[in-house]
Amino acid sequence: MIAPRLTAEAISLQIGDALILDAISHAFSPGKITALLGPNGAGKSSLLACLAGLRNADTGQAMLGDAPLLALDRRARARAIGFLPQVADVHWDIDVETLVGLGRFAHAQGWGMSAGDRHAIADAMLRTDVTRFAGRVVNTLSGGERARVLLARVLAGQPQWLLADEPLASLDPAHQLDVLALLRETADAGTGVILVVHDLGQALRIADEVVLLRAGHRVAAGACAEVLTVATIARAYGVTVEMGTTPDGTRFIVPATRLAALVA
Amino acid sequence: MSATRLNLLLIVGLAGAMALSLIAGKVWLPIDPFVGFGQGDDPRWLIIAELRAPRTLLAMILGAGLGLSGAAMQGFLRNPLADPGLFGVSSGASLGAVLSLYFGFAGFPLVLPAFALLGAVMTMLALALLAGRSGSLILFALAGIILSSVTGSMTALAISLAPTPFAVSEIITWLMGALTDRSWNDVWLALPLTLLGAGLIALTARALDVLTLGEPAARSMGVDLARMQWLVIVGVGLCVGAAVASAGVIGFVGLMVPHMVRRVVGGRPSATLLPSALGGALLLLLADTLVRALPTVSELRLGIAMSMLGGPFFLWLLFSLRRQLP
Numbered sequence: 001m002i003a004p005r006l007t008a009e010a011i012s013l014q015i016g017d018a019l020i021l022d023a024i025s026h027a028f029s030p031g032k033i034t035a036l037l038g039p040n041g042a043g044k045s046s047l048l049a050c051l052a053g054l055r056n057a058d059t060g061q062a063m064l065g066d067a068p069l070l071a072l073d074r075r076a077r078a079r080a081i082g083f084l085p086q087v088a089d090v091h092w093d094i095d096v097e098t099l100v101g102l103g104r105f106a107h108a109q110g111w112g113m114s115a116g117d118r119h120a121i122a123d124a125m126l127r128t129d130v131t132r133f134a135g136r137v138v139n140t141l142s143g144g145e146r147a148r149v150l151l152a153r154v155l156a157g158q159p160q161w162l163l164a165d166e167p168l169a170s171l172d173p174a175h176q177l178d179v180l181a182l183l184r185e186t187a188d189a190g191t192g193v194i195l196v197v198h199d200l201g202q203a204l205r206i207a208d209e210v211v212l213l214r215a216g217h218r219v220a221a222g223a224c225a226e227v228l229t230v231a232t233i234a235r236a237y238g239v240t241v242e243m244g245t246t247p248d249g250t251r252f253i254v255p256a257t258r259l260a261a262l263v264a
Numbered sequence: 265m266s267a268t269r270l271n272l273l274l275i276v277g278l279a280g281a282m283a284l285s286l287i288a289g290k291v292w293l294p295i296d297p298f299v300g301f302g303q304g305d306d307p308r309w310l311i312i313a314e315l316r317a318p319r320t321l322l323a324m325i326l327g328a329g330l331g332l333s334g335a336a337m338q339g340f341l342r343n344p345l346a347d348p349g350l351f352g353v354s355s356g357a358s359l360g361a362v363l364s365l366y367f368g369f370a371g372f373p374l375v376l377p378a379f380a381l382l383g384a385v386m387t388m389l390a391l392a393l394l395a396g397r398s399g400s401l402i403l404f405a406l407a408g409i410i411l412s413s414v415t416g417s418m419t420a421l422a423i424s425l426a427p428t429p430f431a432v433s434e435i436i437t438w439l440m441g442a443l444t445d446r447s448w449n450d451v452w453l454a455l456p457l458t459l460l461g462a463g464l465i466a467l468t469a470r471a472l473d474v475l476t477l478g479e480p481a482a483r484s485m486g487v488d489l490a491r492m493q494w495l496v497i498v499g500v501g502l503c504v505g506a507a508v509a510s511a512g513v514i515g516f517v518g519l520m521v522p523h524m525v526r527r528v529v530g531g532r533p534s535a536t537l538l539p540s541a542l543g544g545a546l547l548l549l550l551a552d553t554l555v556r557a558l559p560t561v562s563e564l565r566l567g568i569a570m571s572m573l574g575g576p577f578f579l580w581l582l583f584s585l586r587r588q589l590p
Contacts, residue, residue: 052484078486089478091342092531098473105474106486137530153477157485 003030003160003192004065004080011050011060013043013216020046022216023060028209030160030192033183035203035224038213039237044196045086045165047213051194052083052163064161078106082159086166086196088150090138096149097134100125103156124156127182143170151179161192168202180206200241200253204228212236234259267529267539274542278324281546285320285553286312292557318448323552324545325451326443326511329458329503331544332537334518335525336465339472339533340496341401344526347519348504351497352411354515356387357508358439359415359422365435366422376438377453377509384505387411388497395493401479404493441512441567443552450510457509461502462541468495469534476533514567516574517544523581 006028013021021043028034028051036044049055051062053069062069064080072080082103090099103124104117113121125131128148133141138149147170154162162183168176183206187193197203203210203224210227212219219236220227233241233253240256287293293308293316333348340346348354360383361376369375394407419439426432471487483489507514521543522536529535548566551573555564 049480054480054483074488075486078484081484083481083484085478085480085484087478087480089476089481091476091478092533094476094530094532098530098532099476102474102477102485105470108470150477 003190005030005063006051006069006081006161006192006194007063008047008051009060009063011047011057011062013046013050013055014058019216021050021057024213024216024218025060026211026218026221028161028192028194031187031190032208033187033193033195033206034209034211035195035197035207036211036213037197037200037203037236038219041215042213042236043216044213048083048163048165048194048196051161052081053077054083075106079157080159081161081163082154082157084151084154084162084164084167086169088146088170090146090150093137093139095134096130096136096138096141097121097125099138099149100130100152100156103153106157120158121156124152127155127185128152129178144172144175147171148175148179151182155186159191161194162186163194165196166198167195168197168199176202200228200233200255204251204253228253267535270525270528270539271542274539274546277546278542278549281549281553282320282324285323285549285556286316288553288557289316290556314447315445318451319443319446319552320549321451322446322454322510323443323549325454325458326507326514327517327544327546327548328541329454329461329544330507330514330517330548331521332462332465332541333500333503334520334544335522335533335536335540336468336472336496336500337518338522339475339536340468340492341405342475344523345519346405347515348500349515349518350405350412351408351500351504352387352391352415353384353501353504354508354513355412355415355419356390357381357384357505358513359383359419360386361438361508361512362419362422362435365438366426366431368427368431373449374453377450380509381457381505383415384501384508387415388501392494392497437565438512439567440565441514441570442563442565443511444563446510454506454510457502457506461499461506464495464499464502465537468492468499469537472533472537476531512567514548514570516570516577517548520574520577521547523577 008024008026010023010025011021012023024047036047038044046055050057053062056070064072069077100121104120107117125134128151130145130149130152133145138146141149147167151167167179171179183193207224209222210224211221212227212232214236220232230241230243233239238259240259242254242256243251245251291311293312330348337346337348337351338344357380361380364376364379390411391407394410395404423432423435426435471492474482474485474487479489522540525536525539525543529539551569552566555566555569558564
C-alpha cells in the first residue's frame with residue numbers, strides 16, 4: 001500500500017511578532033523516512049504540527065494527496081495521519097492494552113471493538129515489543145517502555161503517515177536502535193514517516209531524506225547523503241563537524257567546533 | 265473487580281437503600297403498608313406515597329447527576345480534584361435562587377427553581393464564552409474559578425443587603441441544601457433535566473478516554489475539543505442546575521464518588537461514568553436517610569452532612585497522596 005503524498009505548500013506561520021515558518025514547501029515521500037532537522041527554534045515542531053493538521057498555517061497549507069489537510073473530516077484525517085507528540089502525557093492510571101486501544105478511536109463504529117480493532121492492537125503491541133506489559137499500568141513503566149507503548153498507540157491506528165516529534169529523546173541506546181529499526185520497518189511497509197530529530201548521527205543513520213531548517217527557512221532538502229555535508233551543517237547549525245564511517249559501515253557525525261561568526 | 269460487577273453491586277445496594285429510605289425517618293414504618301398498596305385506606309401509606317417516595321427518588325436522581333458530573337469534570341480537566349463546584353455552575357445556580365429569595369418571589373411555585381436554572385444557564389454561557397473555542401484546560405479552569413468567585417461574592421452581597429432578617433435566614437437555610445418536604449413536582453422537574461444532562465455527558469465518554477493522552481494527541485486522533493467542551497458544559501450544567509434548583513447546594517458528591525470508583529475500576533474515564541452515577545445515587549440516598557433518621561430535634565441539613573463527610577474524606581485523600589510521594 002502506498003500512501004497519498006503529504007505536501008507542504010508554502011506554509012508560513014506567525015506567532016505574535018515572530019515568524020516561525022517562512023513559506024516552507026516540501027513534498028514528503030511516502031514509504032520513506034524524512035528527518036526534520038535544524039537548530040533549536042528552527043520551526044521543526046511547528047512544521048510537524050502543521051503537517052499533522054494541529055496548527056493552521058497563516059498562509060499556505062498542508063495537502064494530503066490532492067486535498068487540503070484541514071478540509072478533510074477530522075476523523076478521516078486522524079486515520080490517515082498518526083501523530084506522536086513530544087510530551088508523553090498519560091493523565092490517568094490506565095493499563096497498556098487500554099492505552100494502545102485508544103489508537104483505534106478514529107476507526108470506531110459505535111460501541112465496542114471489532115475484530116479488526118483487536119487485531120491492529122495486538123499487532124502494534126507485538127511490533128513494539130510491549131505485549132508482555134499488556135496488563136501493567138502505564139505510569140509504572142520506565143521511560144523507554146512508556147515511549148514504546150505510546151508509539152504502539154499510534155501504530156494501532158494503522159496510519160498512512162507517522163509523524164513523530166523526537167521519538168528517541170528518552171530512550172537508552174539499545175531502545176533507540178529498536179525504535180529506529182521499527183520505524184524503518186514501518187516505512188518499508190508503505191507508511192510515510194516524518195521525524196523531528198535533534199541528533200545528527202541518528203538522522204544520518206535512519207533518514208532517507210532530510211529537510212534542514214534554520215530560523216523558519218528551508219536551508220536544504222533532499223537525499224540524506226546530499227544534504228548532510230560538512231558545509232551545509234555549518235550553514236544551518238553554525239558548527240563544524242567531523243564525519244566518518246565505522247569499520248562495520250555505520251556513518252557518524254561528531255560536532256567539533258562552534259563557528260562564532262554564524263551566531264545570529 | 266470489573267466495572268460490570270461494581271455496577272451490579274451498586275444496583276443491589278441502591279435497591280436496599282431505597283427500601284431503607286422508604287421506611288426510615290421520624291416515623292419508622294413497618295412493612296405492612298406496602299402490602300396494602302393501592303388500597304389507600306392506611307394513613308401511613310400517605311407518608312410513603314407523598315413524602316418518602318418523592319424524596320427517595322429525588323435523592324437518587326440528584327446523587328446520580330452529581331456523581332456523573334464529577335466523573336465527567338475530572339475526566340475532562342484530567343484532574344482528580346475537579347468538582348462541579350469548581351466550574352461556577354453551582355454557585356451561579358445558587359445566586360439565581362438567592363436572588364429570587366431576596367426579591368421575595370420564592371413564595372410562588374416554581375419561581376425559585378426557575379431562577380436557579382436561569383443562574384446555571386447564564387453561568388454556563390459565560391463559561392463557554394470565557395473559555396472560548398480552544399478547549400484549553402487552563403483557560404477553562406481559570407474561567408470557572410473567576411465565575412465561582414464572582415457569583416459567590418454576589419450571593420454574599422445579596423445576603424448582606426437583604427431587606428428583612430427573615431429573608432436572610434431564608435437564604436442561609438436554603439443555601440445549606442436539603443431534601444426536606446420535597447414533592448413529586450420537584451421530581452418531575454429534576455428528572456428530565458438530569459436525564460438530558462446525563463445523555464450529553466454519555467456522548468463524550470470515548471473522547472474523555474482519548475483526552476487521557478493530552479490535548480495535542482487527542483486533537484490529532486480526531487477529537488473535536490470545542491464540541492466536547494460544549495457537551496461537558498451543558499451536560500454538567502443541566503445536572504448541577506437541576507440539583508441546585510431542587511435541593512440547594514450539596515457539595516462533595518461529585519468529588520468523592522469518582523475517587524472511590526476509580527480505586528475499583530481503574531482510571532479509564534469512560535469506565536468511571538456509570539459507576540459514579542450509581543455510587544452518587546447511593547451515597548446521597550444513604551446520607552439523606554441518615555439525616556432523616558437521626559434523633560435530632562430539627563433535621564440535620566443534607567448539605568451540611570455532606571460537607572461533614574467531605575472534610576474527613578479530604579484528610580484521608582491527603583494522607584494517601586502523601587504516602588505515594590517519594
